[in-house]
Amino acid sequence: MGKILVTGGLGFIGSHTVVELQSSGYDVVIIDDLSNSSIDVLDGISSITGKKPEFVKLDLKDKPKVEDFFKTHSAIKGVIHFAASKAVGESVQEPLKYYENNISTLVYILKELQKLPSASFIFSSSCTVYGQADTLPITENAPVKKAESPYGNTKQIGEEIISDTCNVSKNLKAISLRYFNPIGAHESAKIGELPIGVPQNLVPFITQTAIGIREQLSVFGNDYPTPDGTCIRDYIHVVDLAKAHVIALERLLKNDNKSNYETFNLGTGKGSSVLEVIESFERVSEKKLNYKIVGRREGDIISAYADTKKANEELGWKAQLNLDDALRSAWKWEQTIRE
Numbered sequence: 001m002g003k004i005l006v007t008g009g010l011g012f013i014g015s016h017t018v019v020e021l022q023s024s025g026y027d028v029v030i031i032d033d034l035s036n037s038s039i040d041v042l043d044g045i046s047s048i049t050g051k052k053p054e055f056v057k058l059d060l061k062d063k064p065k066v067e068d069f070f071k072t073h074s075a076i077k078g079v080i081h082f083a084a085s086k087a088v089g090e091s092v093q094e095p096l097k098y099y100e101n102n103i104s105t106l107v108y109i110l111k112e113l114q115k116l117p118s119a120s121f122i123f124s125s126s127c128t129v130y131g132q133a134d135t136l137p138i139t140e141n142a143p144v145k146k147a148e149s150p151y152g153n154t155k156q157i158g159e160e161i162i163s164d165t166c167n168v169s170k171n172l173k174a175i176s177l178r179y180f181n182p183i184g185a186h187e188s189a190k191i192g193e194l195p196i197g198v199p200q201n202l203v204p205f206i207t208q209t210a211i212g213i214r215e216q217l218s219v220f221g222n223d224y225p226t227p228d229g230t231c232i233r234d235y236i237h238v239v240d241l242a243k244a245h246v247i248a249l250e251r252l253l254k255n256d257n258k259s260n261y262e263t264f265n266l267g268t269g270k271g272s273s274v275l276e277v278i279e280s281f282e283r284v285s286e287k288k289l290n291y292k293i294v295g296r297r298e299g300d301i302i303s304a305y306a307d308t309k310k311a312n313e314e315l316g317w318k319a320q321l322n323l324d325d326a327l328r329s330a331w332k333w334e335q336t337i338r339e
């Protein structure tokens, strides 16, 4: 079947995708610089799949090393590119770190792929490219709005770089997957999200509060124009998301793609408010969550959820798991890592 390179394969979405790739019979090589991940994740992956993926510790900013990697790994048929920095707040403070980490590395990889007879490339993009969309649910045709942060900008620029490259490199096929809000963990609780420091995202903050690491969850605003006043997002189980990567890759490997650059939204299509997420968590964990309503968080959009028609019909992928499933798995993971 050929080898698949997964950059950032020890990260949250990357590790779940490696599991799904291996379970579908692919031979995987992971590149990760361990800057925001742990080498122990490799054991978590192999204890689920029974196969240890090849691992190369490499900083993708090191262009000569990237070139060497591709020289010694000539059998690579596809690349799923997760490796990137992803903290929105940090990106505002250190924009050049984000442009260097997220853009230069993408350019180096694409340069190597241009040299291959044929290559399939999956890019980790985000619904953040839409900003506050004018109409809901959000389709792939919704206009890309000016990015709110350097992080968001790297996703927009990244998509443009890939699209421009596909225009001229006919050997290259690519898909950008625009994720809504990935949450949850593998049902085995052998891999999951490992936020460093204080979590910025809602679900890890909820599970850390419930387990006693954080005292209280702050709900950022209940005066938004939504039914209960809290913001609405489309929370998608990371295992569903991981499966979509395998399907997208196979679309390219089998030449089922309609053009050599495509984009797909990955979400459930269902929006949930912050209070609904808390309710779901309380239901599945049978625990009361300590939370309080505070002021709005700067930069938060009111509501975002996906129109999943294109992914459902063209990609042939649909989310199978719901919010309760995702929170149940996130809670099981939190309890497992604190044992």
Ligand code: UD1
Pocket: 088, 089, 126, 127, 128, 152, 181, 182, 200, 201, 202, 203, 205, 217, 218, 219, 220, 221, 230, 231, 232, 233, 274, 297, 298, 299, 300
């Ligand atoms: C955030 C990023 C987004 C990124 C995405 C990746 C911001 C402003 N946006 O999106 O660019 O693509 O993560 O996963 O950081 N909430 C609370 N209390 C908390 C944390 C969150 O009430 O302690 C609320 C937020 O206001 C929001 C919802 O929970 O309404 C989800 O927040 P979060 O998990 O941070 O995701 P996004 O803001 O959608």
